[in-house]
Amino acid sequence: MEKQAVTIYTVAREARVSMATVSRVVNGNPNVKPATRQKVLDVIKQLNYRPNAVARGLASKRTTTVGVVIPDITNPYSAELALGIDDIATMYKYNIILANSDYDSEKTLKVVRNLLAKQVDGVIFMGNNMTEEIKEEFKNANTPVVVAGSIVDDKEFPAVRIDYRKAAKEAVDKLIDHNKDHVALVSGPLKYTINGDEKLGGYKDALAAKNVKYDEDLVVETDGLYDSAYQLGKDLVAKGIKAAYVTNDHLAVGLMNGLTDNGIKVPDDFEIIASNDTKYTRLARPMLSSITQPLYDLGAVAMRLLTKRMEDQDEPESDVILDHGFVDRQSTRG
Amino acid sequence: MEKQAVTIYTVAREARVSMATVSRVVNGNPNVKPATRQKVLDVIKQLNYRPNAVARGLASKRTTTVGVVIPDITNPYSAELALGIDDIATMYKYNIILANSDYDSEKTLKVVRNLLAKQVDGVIFMGNNMTEEIKEEFKNANTPVVVAGSIVDDKEFPAVRIDYRKAAKEAVDKLIDHNKDHVALVSGPLKYTINGDEKLGGYKDALAAKNVKYDEDLVVETDGLYDSAYQLGKDLVAKGIKAAYVTNDHLAVGLMNGLTDNGIKVPDDFEIIASNDTKYTRLARPMLSSITQPLYDLGAVAMRLLTKRMEDQDEPESDVILDHGFVDRQSTRG
DNA sequence: CTGAAAGCGCTAACAT
DNA sequence: ATGTTAGCGCTTTCAG
Numbered sequence: 001m002e003k004q005a006v007t008i009y010t011v012a013r014e015a016r017v018s019m020a021t022v023s024r025v026v027n028g029n030p031n032v033k034p035a036t037r038q039k040v041l042d043v044i045k046q047l048n049y050r051p052n053a054v055a056r057g058l059a060s061k062r063t064t065t066v067g068v069v070i071p072d073i074t075n076p077y078s079a080e081l082a083l084g085i086d087d088i089a090t091m092y093k094y095n096i097i098l099a100n101s102d103y104d105s106e107k108t109l110k111v112v113r114n115l116l117a118k119q120v121d122g123v124i125f126m127g128n129n130m131t132e133e134i135k136e137e138f139k140n141a142n143t144p145v146v147v148a149g150s151i152v153d154d155k156e157f158p159a160v161r162i163d164y165r166k167a168a169k170e171a172v173d174k175l176i177d178h179n180k181d182h183v184a185l186v187s188g189p190l191k192y193t194i195n196g197d198e199k200l201g202g203y204k205d206a207l208a209a210k211n212v213k214y215d216e217d218l219v220v221e222t223d224g225l226y227d228s229a230y231q232l233g234k235d236l237v238a239k240g241i242k243a244a245y246v247t248n249d250h251l252a253v254g255l256m257n258g259l260t261d262n263g264i265k266v267p268d269d270f271e272i273i274a275s276n277d278t279k280y281t282r283l284a285r286p287m288l289s290s291i292t293q294p295l296y297d298l299g300a301v302a303m304r305l306l307t308k309r310m311e312d313q314d315e316p317e318s319d320v321i322l323d324h325g326f327v328d329r330q331s332t333r334g
Numbered sequence: 335m336e337k338q339a340v341t342i343y344t345v346a347r348e349a350r351v352s353m354a355t356v357s358r359v360v361n362g363n364p365n366v367k368p369a370t371r372q373k374v375l376d377v378i379k380q381l382n383y384r385p386n387a388v389a390r391g392l393a394s395k396r397t398t399t400v401g402v403v404i405p406d407i408t409n410p411y412s413a414e415l416a417l418g419i420d421d422i423a424t425m426y427k428y429n430i431i432l433a434n435s436d437y438d439s440e441k442t443l444k445v446v447r448n449l450l451a452k453q454v455d456g457v458i459f460m461g462n463n464m465t466e467e468i469k470e471e472f473k474n475a476n477t478p479v480v481v482a483g484s485i486v487d488d489k490e491f492p493a494v495r496i497d498y499r500k501a502a503k504e505a506v507d508k509l510i511d512h513n514k515d516h517v518a519l520v521s522g523p524l525k526y527t528i529n530g531d532e533k534l535g536g537y538k539d540a541l542a543a544k545n546v547k548y549d550e551d552l553v554v555e556t557d558g559l560y561d562s563a564y565q566l567g568k569d570l571v572a573k574g575i576k577a578a579y580v581t582n583d584h585l586a587v588g589l590m591n592g593l594t595d596n597g598i599k600v601p602d603d604f605e606i607i608a609s610n611d612t613k614y615t616r617l618a619r620p621m622l623s624s625i626t627q628p629l630y631d632l633g634a635v636a637m638r639l640l641t642k643r644m645e646d647q648d649e650p651e652s653d654v655i656l657d658h659g660f661v662d663r664q665s666t667r668g
Numbered sequence: 669c670t671g672a673a674a675g676c677g678c679t680a681a682c683a684t
Numbered sequence: 685a686t687g688t689t690a691g692c693g694c695t696t697t698c699a700g
Contacts, residue, residue, distance in 0.1 A: 007693055018671045023695060031669060048474065053451040054397065055693030057388045058676045065452075073416050073432070074613075079408040086434050095448050098407070098432035100420050114429050117387040118399075140382060226617075253617055260619065279408075283560075283587055285594065285619050341677055352687045357679060367685055389677030392692045 006047045015043040026051055057119060065095040066306060067115030071103050071127040076278040077249065077295065078126050081149050084299025085124055092307045094121070105131050116141045122310045124148050124302055128192035130157065144309035148302035149295075151194050151319070158317045160302040162324040164194055167291045168202025168245060170326060171273040173210070175243040178271060178333060181212045182242040186232065186251055188224030199247050199275075222251060229254030234262050236270075243271035249280045252288055256331060272331040286330030293324050340381045349377040360385055391453060399429040400640060401449030405437045405461040410612035411583065411629065412460050415483045418633025419458055426641045428455070439465050450475045456644045458482050458636055462526035464491065478643035482636035483629075485528050485653070492651045494636040496658040498528055501625045502536025502579060504660060505607040507544070509577040512605060512667060515546045516576040520566065520585055522558030533581050533609075556585060563588030568596050570604075577605035583614045586622055590665060606665040620664030627658050 008026075012019045017036060024032050025040045032040075043049075057063040068085055070078045082098065089096050099115060101108035108127065112134055115123055122144040130152045138145050139156065147159035175183040185203045190196035200219065207214050218241065222228040229251040236244065237259070246252040252274035256266050264270055266286055274281050274290035281288035301320055309315045328334070342360075346353045351374060358366050359374045366374075377383075391397040402419055404412045416432065423430050433449060435442035442461065446468055449457055456478040464486045472479050473490065481493035509517040519537045524530035534553065541548050552575065556562040563585040570578065571593070580586040586608035590600050598604055600620055608615050608624040615622035635654055643649045662668070 005693090008695095009693075019694075020671060020673095020696080021669085024670085027695085033669060036669080050447070050451055050475075052392075052453060052693055053448075054388055054391045054453045055676090056695075058386075058392050058678090059693075059695040061676070061695095063388065073407055074410060074413040076408060079413065082407050082434070095452070096433070097430075098434075099430070100416070100432075113384075114387075117384055118429070119386060119388045141384075257617070257619065280617065283591070283614065283617060285591065339677090342679095343677075353678075354680085354688080355686060358686085361679085365685060370685080386677050389692090390679075392694085393677075393679040395679095395692070 005052075006049050008049075008051070011040065011043050011047060011049050014047065015040045061119075063119050063121055064093060065097055065118075065120050066303075066310075067097045067099060067112075067118070067120040067123040069099050069101050069108065069111055069115070069123065069125050069127060071101050071108075073098070073100055075250070076280060077149065077276050080278060080295040081126060081299035081302075084296040084301075085148065085303045086299075088300045088303035088307070092303075094307070101127055103127070103129075105129055105134075109134055109137070112137050116143060122146075122306045124299075124306060125152075125157070126150065128188075128194050130154070144306060144313075146302050146306045146309065149293075149298050150192075151198060153193050153197075155317065158305065158319055160298055160305060160320045160322065162293050162298075162322050164198035165202040165205065167275075167293075167324045167326075168199040168247075169205040169209070170202075171245045171275075171291055172203050172206035174326075174332065175245055175271055175273060176206060176210045176212060179243040181215070182240055183212075183218065184236060184241045184244040185219040185247070186229060186236075186244045186255060187219065187221050187247045188251065190219075190221050195247055199245075203245065224248055224251060226250045226254035230258035230261075233258030233264065237264055242269070243273075245273045245275075247275050249274050249276045249278045249288070249290070252290075253280050253284050256284060256286070256288065267331050267333045271333060274331075277327065281329065289329045289332040290327055291324055292327050294322050297322060339386075340383050342383075342385070345374065345377050345381060345383050348381065349374045395453075396455055397453050398427060399431055399452070399454050400637075400644075401431045401433060401446075401452070401454040401457040403433050403435050403442065403445055403449070403457065403459050403461060405435050405442075407432070407434055409584070410614060411483065411610050414612060414629040415460060415633035415636075418630040418635075419482065419637045420633075422634045422637035422641070426637075428641070435461055437461070437463075439463055439468075443468055443471070446471050450477060456480070456640045458633075458640060459486075459491070460484065462522075462528050464488070478640060478647075480636045480640045480643065483632050484526075485532060487527050487531075489651065492639065492653055494632055494639060494654045494656065496627050496632075496656050498532035499536040499539065501609075501627075501658045501660075502533040503539040503543070504536075505579045505609075505625055506537050506540035508660075508666065509579060509605055509607060510540060510544045510546060513577040515549070516574055517546075517552065518570060518575045518578040519553040520563060520570075520578045520580045520589060521553065521555050522581050522585065524553075524555050529581055533579075537579065558582060558585060560584045560588035564592035564595075567592030567598065571598055576603070577607075579607045579609075581609050583608050583610045583612045583622070583624075586624075587614050587618050590618060590620070590622065601665050601667045605667060608665075611661065615663065623663045623666040624661055625658055626661050628656055631656060 012022045099111040274288045277290040277292040281290045345356045433445040459481045608622040611624040611626040615624045
């Protein structure tokens with residue numbers, strides 16, 4: 001037989017007070033006489049009463065939970081952002097629903113709808129492809145959203161990010177100094193703003209600044225996965241390419257391992273700069289030189305921004321740009 | 335002004351039917367005349383009605399969501415399990431709340447309480463330390479729980495896992511063949527059943543089978559983190575140790591990198607076998623030989639088991655053991 | 669400081 | 685095939 005759950009009503013009866021009073025002590029409302037509060041607390045403990053968050057959510061229209069859509073839980077980039085998000089959420093007493101979107105627009109739409117159906121108070125969106133349909137969904141629901149670690153071309157969705165374009169330019173700058181016009185851009189899908197506009201833009205900026213002619217053959221677009229980059233190595237070398245700025249760390253490690261396994265020495269024969277400074281850059285041998293980003297902070301700041309927007313609808317909604325840096329490790333020559 | 339939400343009642347009024355009928359079409363109940371169904375569907379579309387999952391959960395006492403407690407989202411081991419969990423959950427129309435427990439018992443207890451307060455229909459527990467307090471929590475709530483990718487010493491919580499002890503024995507067997515009595519066990523915290531009982535047990539089994547005397551100095555316990563293992567390398571060599579079976583992949587890569595960076599050659603001077611066959615084993619150079627586990631399947635099977643237990647309380651509750659294997663890569667000699 | 673009562677949006681008997 | 689009616693467990697005015 002189902003054990004009868006103890007509800008707020010059970011507690012009220014047992015403590016000889018009204019449900020309202022129990023509700024007050026549970027929610028820390030100060031308008032309760034200390035003696036009453038204690039009595040209620042005792043009964044709660046004795047009965048092991050646990051408030052039902054679903055009922056609470058329905059009655060109060062606030063669930064104190066935020067949805068976090070993450071494209072790939074397996075990817076250290078988003079995973080490290082998630083850490084920052086989680087910590088700040090906990091600090092502000094929000095719970096989190098982490099929802100995997102799998103890099104897939106259809107699935108993303110599905111998980112977003114789920115999140116919204118669950119009445120989350122806000123959402124953190126990680127990922128590069130917020131489709132129009134998804135934006136519509138958010139706007140209709142009138143739920144605050146902040147983008148973390150990417151960029152989206154819509155003023156309604158503020159992003160917490162770094163200046164991808166500038167960072168890319170700086171990385172390519174370094175590479176050009178050693179390798180002149182033999183520097184490639186190895187990128188994930190260019191249809192995403194972050195790649196096609198920002199990072200490619202930075203690549204071109206660097207070329208322009210150094211008077212190197214832009215050569216389409218030097219930008220190689222991939223699906224963003226390790227294996228693709230692994231295969232790529234020898235082709236690049238055959239084309240005379242001597243260095244690459246790579247838009248994500250999976251790709252960077254894949255490229256390097258592919259090169260190394262084919263007897264091409266990094267950095268002597270080929271220089272690589274990675275983008276995200278995830279763990280991967282330090283696990284690899286040689287270790288990857290990389291643009292550095294405050295991954296944890298990106299998540300933390302995004303969550304903090306979201307808490308503000310959940311509490312006060314008219315927070316300004318413009319991107320927050322955090323500082324980036326660069327670290328020279330073993331995949332570049334000084 | 336808050337835009338007035340459209341509820342099931344709005345739809346009912348607009349479609350000139352009762353709430354019950356709307357509820358029926360929303361839930362795919364066949365007892366609705368096609369014409370009526372169509373009319374309701376039209377209104378739903380026109381009004382862009384979205385059912386409120388919170389209200390539904392309260393009324394039906396089922397949330398169709400399961401909680402997944404994950405110790406470290408950043409760890410590829412649990413992340414890959416999560417993939418399998420997610421896919422099967424989706425297949426069976428359950429939503430997932432991924433909750434980070436951070437390897438911390440206090441935090442784990444907190445997230446478990448949250449999950450339960452949210453009235454999840456079941457939970458998948460990843461992680462090695464299910465404390466008594468947490469077990470109590472689950473039992474009181476009377477919520478089905480399945481452990482994935484670990485083992486817990488309590489018959490109430492069936493685990494989906496491999497035979498850790500046997501796998502460990504096999505790995506150590508190989509190592510002893512080449513390195514006699516110079517084989518270490520590098521482990522995460524031994525207080526966890528999976529390490530202290532299973533893997534250490536397997537290590538001892540192998541020694542016994544090969545008539546090698548057990549030497550306490552050869553089992554080195556760590557906190558399980560990359561850096562600890564990285565530091566460890568030279569000490570092990572100084573002790574005369576020539577090989578190690580390592581209980582997790584972070585540790586294994588750390589150990590190897592520490593060794594390599596100190597000029598010790600793997601596998602020529604030191605052999606390593608890792609436990610989990612995560613991505614890390616393939617990113618590293620040399621690539622790590624490892625016990626192999628069907629990571630995705632472990633998660634998938636766990637979720638499948640959970641769906642059964644959620645629908646039918648009296649599913650048998652014993653562990654499900656999946657097959658493991660072994661792959662020779664570059665950190666062992668043939 | 670406390671209680672009564674009206675919902676929150678939906679499901680689930682029970683009627684018809 | 686459809687409608688009526690109680691709730692689900694809690695928050696929140698509104699009185700007092």
